[in-house]
Amino acid sequence: MKSKIRLYVIDNIKKRRLDNEWSQRYLGDCLNVSQGFIQKIENPKSDKSYNIDHLNELDKIFKCSIKDFFPDIPL
Numbered sequence: 802m803k804s805k806i807r808l809y810v811i812d813n814i815k816k817r818r819l820d821n822e823w824s825q826r827y828l829g830d831c832l833n834v835s836q837g838f839i840q841k842i843e844n845p846k847s848d849k850s851y852n853i854d855h856l857n858e859l860d861k862i863f864k865c866s867i868k869d870f871f872p873d874i875p876l
Contacts (some may be wrong), residue, residue: 802846802848803845803847803848803850805876806871806872806876807850808845809871809872809876810850810851810856810870810871811842811843811850811851813869813870813871814851814859814863814870815843817863817865821863824836825839825840825843826839828862831858831862832855832858832859832862834855856870
């Protein structure tokens, strides 16, 4: 089971992906991972999560700061 902070970060990234109308496959290609990997990450019942290297690449992809993926206050 994923922690609240992991779910928050994943949901934040998923929202950005959907706002850009990007498929899981497209985001996976940008990160050099499979669509299935993104699908597992976005599944709240899976234990897969983004690691710090993924987050670093995602900030480049979304043209934002890595801290934008995290809440302003602790959960």
